[in-house]
Amino acid sequence: MALNPMEQFTVRPLFAEPVLHIAGHPIYFTNQSLLMVIVALAASLFLTLAVKPGRLVPTRGQSMAELSYEFVANMIHSASGEDGLKFFPFVFTLFIFVLCSNFFGMVPGSFTITSQIAVTFSLALLVIALVIVTGFVKHGIGFLKLFVPHAPWYLLILLVPIEVISFLTRPISLSVRLFANMLAGHTMLAVFGGFVVSLGAAGGIFTGLAIAPMLLIIAIMLLELLVAFLQAYVFAILTCIYLNEALHLHDHH
Amino acid sequence: MADEAPHTATTEAPHEGGFPPFDTTTFPSQIFWLVVTFAFLFTVLWKVAGPRINGAITQRRRAINGAIAGANAARGEAEAAEAAYRTALAGARARASALAEENRQALNAEVARAKAEADEKAAAAMAKADADIAATREAAKAQVSVAARDTAIAIVAHLTGDQVSPEDAADAVKS
Numbered sequence: 001m002a003l004n005p006m007e008q009f010t011v012r013p014l015f016a017e018p019v020l021h022i023a024g025h026p027i028y029f030t031n032q033s034l035l036m037v038i039v040a041l042a043a044s045l046f047l048t049l050a051v052k053p054g055r056l057v058p059t060r061g062q063s064m065a066e067l068s069y070e071f072v073a074n075m076i077h078s079a080s081g082e083d084g085l086k087f088f089p090f091v092f093t094l095f096i097f098v099l100c101s102n103f104f105g106m107v108p109g110s111f112t113i114t115s116q117i118a119v120t121f122s123l124a125l126l127v128i129a130l131v132i133v134t135g136f137v138k139h140g141i142g143f144l145k146l147f148v149p150h151a152p153w154y155l156l157i158l159l160v161p162i163e164v165i166s167f168l169t170r171p172i173s174l175s176v177r178l179f180a181n182m183l184a185g186h187t188m189l190a191v192f193g194g195f196v197v198s199l200g201a202a203g204g205i206f207t208g209l210a211i212a213p214m215l216l217i218i219a220i221m222l223l224e225l226l227v228a229f230l231q232a233y234v235f236a237i238l239t240c241i242y243l244n245e246a247l248h249l250h251d252h253h
Numbered sequence: 254m255a256d257e258a259p260h261t262a263t264t265e266a267p268h269e270g271g272f273p274p275f276d277t278t279t280f281p282s283q284i285f286w287l288v289v290t291f292a293f294l295f296t297v298l299w300k301v302a303g304p305r306i307n308g309a310i311t312q313r314r315r316a317i318n319g320a321i322a323g324a325n326a327a328r329g330e331a332e333a334a335e336a337a338y339r340t341a342l343a344g345a346r347a348r349a350s351a352l353a354e355e356n357r358q359a360l361n362a363e364v365a366r367a368k369a370e371a372d373e374k375a376a377a378a379m380a381k382a383d384a385d386i387a388a389t390r391e392a393a394k395a396q397v398s399v400a401a402r403d404t405a406i407a408i409v410a411h412l413t414g415d416q417v418s419p420e421d422a423a424d425a426v427k428s
Contacts, residue, residue: 006272011279025281032279033286040290040297047302053309056316062309069306089299097294117274118283123291183274 005190009115009183032119035111039100047096068096072236079240080247087243090130094123095236102182102228106221114231115182117175124175127239135246146249174238181231185224192217401426 011030018026047068050061058066072092076084098114105112113119135143147163148156192213199210273279402422409417417425 009273011273011276011283013282022281022285027285028282030279030282030286032283036286036290040294043294044297044302047298048305051302051306051309053305053312055309056313058309058313065302065306066310069303070310089295089303092303093291093295093298096298097291113287115274116279116283118280119287122284122287179274 005187005194008111008186008190011116031111032113032116035101035104035113039097039104039113042104043096043100068092075233075237076240079237080244083247084240084243087130087134087240091236091239091243094127094239095232098123098178098235099229099232102232103225105182105186106224106228112182112186114178115186117179120175120179121171123235124171127174127242128171131242131246134243135249138247139249143246143249146245149250170242174235178231178235181227185220185227188220189217189224192220398423398426 011032013028013030014034015029018028020027046061047065050059050065052062055062069092072095073085073088075095076088076091080087101113101119104110105115132143135146139145147160147167149159149163151159195213196210196217199206199213402419405422405426406417406419409415409422
């Protein structure tokens with residue numbers, strides 16, 4: 001079964017019966033749903049219970065929780081400024097959710113939530129929707145100035161469509177970046193895992209050679225741990241940057 | 254419930270050979286559970302975990318700042334105490350040297366007075382002694398002329414048998 005490297009991305013129901021129907025679509029509790037529930041519960045419990053206010057010397061767990069909190073707070077502060085901090089709960093949730101999804105996906109035999117374009121695109125749409133709502137609430141119709149850079153009018157004919165297109169492609173780039181990174185890493189691991197199995201099964205000298213892809217898997221695994229963190233960070237920081245534009249338009253200087 | 258039953262029961266991939274992430278039949282389930290779990294996590298982090306962590310961080314920051322302020326205050330106190338000690342020490346030293354100076358002067362005056370008194374006494378004693386010596390000398394001198402006169406009378410009387418009057422004898426001795 002493990003020989004098809006794409007097989008690991010299959011979303012399959014854990015129970016035959018759908019949990020409920022929404023507009024005629026059956027909703028199943030799938031392997032992905034299970035991981036999502038695990039991620040949400042684990043992150044909630046850890047970030048709540050590891051921290052005890054009034055504990056002046058933090059435990060290791062509390063240190064991690066505080067570190068992630070301050071990491072996200074600093075990220076928002078540097079990318080979106082002081083008034084970006086009102087989006088802290090959202091960006092923090094986004095970062096923790098993506099980070100935990102990526103890391104839990106690294107556990108062999110589990111499922112990588114973020115390797116599904118449906119999930120990453122939904123998250124990206126959520127971000128862009130928040131950006132648009134924030135922009136119009138803060139600036140009214142003036143938010144559309146976001147698409148008008150400071151340039152002579154004859155250049156604007158060219159620049160405005162480009163700005164509009166670049167804005168519209170943001171949910172795509174944001175979601176595909178995360179999706180493709182996770183997909184590629186896990187595919188690569190599965191491919192090299194397949195090599196180990198087939199070489200091991202081949203017998204003779206090939207069994208010994210199976211050590212080569214095995215070592216490679218370890219190296220890729222380490223790289224994937226880095227990618228797991230990095231993609232969560234990129235997703236969160238891009239959210240902050242987009243929110244910053246909605247809050248402050250183009251007013252650099 | 255128009256189930257097209259794409260998933261009905263099995264553990265099999267719905268479209269063999271397809272690319273699983275693009276299998277749109279799974280999208281409703283994916284998005285539904287994403288909304289549920291994300292909303293749950295958001296609520297917990299927003300209402301419970303976030304304030305808790307923030308509380309822990311600010312509490313620690315406050316405790317550290319309080320401790321630093323306390324240490325600064327204690328240092329200020331210690332410095333003030335040291336300054337007070339130094340001024341007290343300097344004052345005491347000044348007082349002590351003033352006292353010593355005073356004592357010295359009093360002693361000097363006493364010594365000078367005693368010395369003057371002793372000098373005076375010695376001078377008086379010396380003058381008296383000089384006077385005594387002079388008187389004795391005068392007495393001795395008188396004694397000598399009387400003795401010489403008597404001797405002269407005695408000699409004259411012995412040699413000549415004449416009785417010389419003391420006045421004559423005295424004149425003779427004197428001449």
